[in-house]
Amino acid sequence: MTTLDEKSIYGPVTSWQTDFDHADPSYNENAHAIWSELRGACPVAHTERYGGTWLPVTHDLVHEIAYDTEHFSSRGVVVATVKPSDLPDAIPAPIGGAPPITSDPPFHQDARRILLPAFSPKTIDLWEPEIRLLCRELIADMKAADVVDAATQFAQHIPVNVIARMLGFPPEDGEKFRGFVHDVLEAINLEPGKRAEAFMALDAYIAKQVQDHIDNPRDDLTNFLLNAKIYDQPLSLQHVGGSIILLLIAGIDTTWSAIGSSLWHLATNPVDRRRLVDNPALMPTAIEEFLRAYAPVTMARVVKDDYNFHGNEMKQNDWVLLPFPAANRDPKEFENADQVLIDREVNRHAAFGLGIHRCLGSNLARLELRVAVEEFLAAFPDFELAPDEVVKWSVGQIRGPRELPVRINARTL
Amino acid sequence: MKVQVDQSKCQGHNRCYAIAPELFDVDDLGNAFAIGDGVVGPHLAEKARLAVANCPEYAISIVEE
Ligand code: SF4
Numbered sequence: 258m259t260t261l262d263e264k265s266i267y268g269p270v271t272s273w274q275t276d277f278d279h280a281d282p283s284y285n286e287n288a289h290a291i292w293s294e295l296r297g298a299c300p301v302a303h304t305e306r307y308g309g310t311w312l313p314v315t316h317d318l319v320h321e322i323a324y325d326t327e328h329f330s331s332r333g334v335v336v337a338t339v340k341p342s343d344l345p346d347a348i349p350a351p352i353g354g355a356p357p358i359t360s361d362p363p364f365h366q367d368a369r370r371i372l373l374p375a376f377s378p379k380t381i382d383l384w385e386p387e388i389r390l391l392c393r394e395l396i397a398d399m400k401a402a403d404v405v406d407a408a409t410q411f412a413q414h415i416p417v418n419v420i421a422r423m424l425g426f427p428p429e430d431g432e433k434f435r436g437f438v439h440d441v442l443e444a445i446n447l448e449p450g451k452r453a454e455a456f457m458a459l460d461a462y463i464a465k466q467v468q469d470h471i472d473n474p475r476d477d478l479t480n481f482l483l484n485a486k487i488y489d490q491p492l493s494l495q496h497v498g499g500s501i502i503l504l505l506i507a508g509i510d511t512t513w514s515a516i517g518s519s520l521w522h523l524a525t526n527p528v529d530r531r532r533l534v535d536n537p538a539l540m541p542t543a544i545e546e547f548l549r550a551y552a553p554v555t556m557a558r559v560v561k562d563d564y565n566f567h568g569n570e571m572k573q574n575d576w577v578l579l580p581f582p583a584a585n586r587d588p589k590e591f592e593n594a595d596q597v598l599i600d601r602e603v604n605r606h607a608a609f610g611l612g613i614h615r616c617l618g619s620n621l622a623r624l625e626l627r628v629a630v631e632e633f634l635a636a637f638p639d640f641e642l643a644p645d646e647v648v649k650w651s652v653g654q655i656r657g658p659r660e661l662p663v664r665i666n667a668r669t670l
Numbered sequence: 671m672k673v674q675v676d677q678s679k680c681q682g683h684n685r686c687y688a689i690a691p692e693l694f695d696v697d698d699l700g701n702a703f704a705i706g707d708g709v710v711g712p713h714l715a716e717k718a719r720l721a722v723a724n725c726p727e728y729a730i731s732i733v734e735e
Binding site for chain 1: 681683684685687696697698699700720723724725726727
């Protein structure tokens with residue numbers, strides 16, 4: 258998928274409190290135990306890695322930072338060996354490289370307004386039949402096998418296909434998108450020069466697609482962005498390209514992870530699986546509970562100026578991770594936080610973030626997740642983790658199973 | 671009993687609209703507002719409370735009259 262030589266510049270983690278690394282393979286696999294340990298001990302962990310990074314793990318602290326755009330900038334949202342401040346040509350705050358996710362007030366709101374209507378619940382609901390059909394096609398392709406990989410054969414294709422259709426990009430480029438997403442979100446601990454190479458390939462691909470849309474306009478999100486205006490001026494090509502990067506990168510691994518984690522839960526919890534099969538009316542609370550308990554997305558911020566945050570001496574340009582998944586498991590905010598209760602009715606989870614950067618694609622992600630789970634369960638009402646095979650978890654800020662071999666014990670066709 | 675959405679806090683998570691479409695609607699940007707004057711009939715009181723309890727931004731409140 259990727260041509261990069263993927264060698265982390267860091268060694269194994271020596272302490273989760275003082276030397277954590279969210280790209281260490283053991284982090285995502287053991288995330289819930291790690292957060293719980295840190296919640297009792299710090300609750301803001303620190304590491305010198307990535308040029309200095311902080312990790313607050315309680316709901317209160319994550320909430321506070323998400324709301325505090327005065328001290329924390331969104332200019333960088335993916336912690337990596339390259340910082341925005343290391344790149345002299347990078348687009349500065351308040352715009353950033355991929356508006357609006359990398360933007361700060363006041364520009365943020367104006368850039369976000371352009372995209373909001375395309376992702377409002379009523380616009381997104383129109384996609385349901387297409388998403389359902391897509392799920393059924395994927396399921397038909399794997400119907401006969403006894404063991405299927407619910408992550409690579411099913412979950413990952415759903416967001417890739419949907420975003421390609423929305424942007425009007427060639428559907429056969431799906432594999433390429435997954436490569437880009439991997440380079441941006443997972444290959445974060447490489448030597449900085451190598452990371453820059455990956456970004457150049459992504460920029461070149463987007464520029465080519467944008468040019469094709471300028472030459473051959475059609476009715477899709479890319480042309481919508483090309484026609485959009487901000488402050489009475491057309492968006493710059495840089496802004497269009499940045500927003501496309503956001504839509505392409507942000508929707509794929511995240512939704513893939515949410516679907517994969519939900520299916521992982523159902524593969525490992527037969528009681529919940531049976532309850533959902535027997536009583537589909539539980540689906541709405543079950544989906545919100547999967548989003549809470551297995552929230553895939555940790556965001557990041559950059560410290561604007563030296564700042565003492567609850568006794569932690571944060572330095573200008575330090576990274577701060579915003580682990581919404583850890584906030585969602587904070588026992589101070591949720592009763593029985595570590596139990597997955599598919600009929601949980603009071604569930605003020607922060608899976609899609611908090612504050613002005615609430616996930617733009619949340620309605621789409623939720624729809625894809627619900628339809629994927631519904632269709633998978635309808636086709637395979639009984640499945641479990643395949644014995645003798647291994648579940649592989651992602652590395653980095655997006656948490657979910659990248660390989661999920663399950664054995665199908667009952668099928669409806 | 672009435673429900674109110676504080677527009678300055680609502681970020682469009684759409685939990686309220688999913689839980690109680692009888693009480694909340696969303697605009698073109700995906701932000702929520704209370705339908706009509708926000709009055710909640712007794713049969714919808716429980717749904718109204720659930721909407722309040724599930725809003726991640728604490729944007730919804732109930733006013734008892
Ligand atoms: S749940 Fe809260 S934030 Fe979400 S749309 Fe309703 S009022 Fe707005």
